[in-house]
Amino acid sequence: MRVYVTGADGMLGTALRHELAARPETADWPVLGVSLADFDIGDEAAVRDSIADFRPDVVVHTAANAVVDSCERNPGPALRVNVGGTHHVADACRRHGSRLVYISSDYVFDGRAPGPAGYNEDDIPDPVSVYGLSKLAGERIVEAVPDHLVVRTSWLYGGTDPALDQVLAAAREFLDGGRPRLIDDQFSSPTYLPDLASALVGLLPGALAVRGLLHIANRGRAS
Numbered sequence: 001m002r003v004y005v006t007g008a009d010g011m012l013g014t015a016l017r018h019e020l021a022a023r024p025e026t027a028d029w030p031v032l033g034v035s036l037a038d039f040d041i042g043d044e045a046a047v048r049d050s051i052a053d054f055r056p057d058v059v060v061h062t063a064a065n066a067v068v069d070s071c072e073r074n075p076g077p078a079l080r081v082n083v084g085g086t087h088h089v090a091d092a093c094r095r096h097g098s099r100l101v102y103i104s105s106d107y108v109f110d111g112r113a114p115g116p117a118g119y120n121e122d123d124i125p126d127p128v129s130v131y132g133l134s135k136l137a138g139e140r141i142v143e144a145v146p147d148h149l150v151v152r153t154s155w156l157y158g159g160t161d162p163a164l165d166q167v168l169a170a171a172r173e174f175l176d177g178g179r180p181r182l183i184d185d186q187f188s189s190p191t192y193l194p195d196l197a198s199a200l201v202g203l204l205p206g207a208l209a210v211r212g213l214l215h216i217a218n219r220g221r222a223s
């Protein structure tokens, strides 16, 4: 399988590339990871040409502005990446008949009335933030790709770069004697990046016929 990963240098993109390289059954799959250093996903021609050149069987689209506060402060650039960029990726996948796996978020829900086990795939999204709205718009765009899978996940941790992983950054600050500022009135299911990467790699082959929408997160909840 030829696998194309957007956002390849981000937290999830990095974990995915590690997982693909580590598994004996995927280690020899051609993988192309692209990031902002390669091209801006808001550039339609760049996305189209890159996907046309590589001819992927599956595209895992992780690239996004995933910084919720930044999306709220600067909605224009955030929507350009999260909605416009997703549109370009989806369009290229449709042209090339590639399977598209899109990473979405628990932020598509308003958080007011989760069931006892959290939200499930049948719950109706109702985002209250620019970020959540942009991820939901991405989902709707991706649904137009015949072979698509939308994976909603939540609160990723277990990365290696404190500039990206807020849990790692807070832990380091705490150990250094600092007092990290943390949010204590928000709850979700923290999800360990290697666990998510492992689940995703298992879902890449379209032959498994897992299509549509899936929630993938670790069990439990935390503030």
Ligand SMILES: NC(=O)c1ccc[n+]([C@@H]2O[C@H](COP(=O)([O-])OP(=O)(O)OC[C@H]3O[C@@H](n4cnc5c(N)ncnc54)[C@H](OP(=O)(O)O)[C@@H]3O)[C@@H](O)[C@H]2O)c1
Pocket: 006, 007, 008, 009, 010, 011, 012, 013, 034, 035, 036, 037, 039, 040, 041, 042, 061, 062, 063, 064, 065, 066, 067, 081, 103, 104, 105, 106, 135, 153, 154, 155, 156, 157, 164
């Ligand atoms: N982090 C979470 O807790 C969480 C929870 C639920 C869902 N998600 C979703 O999971 C996905 C991955 O999140 P993550 O935490 O791995 O994010 P991340 O670490 O911020 O990585 C995002 C990646 O997107 C790339 N990117 C940003 N703007 C771009 C642009 N204009 N053109 C091309 N590439 C661009 C970044 O490139 P550079 O490295 O070059 O900046 C980076 O590689 C996202 O779709 C996010 O919405 C994340």
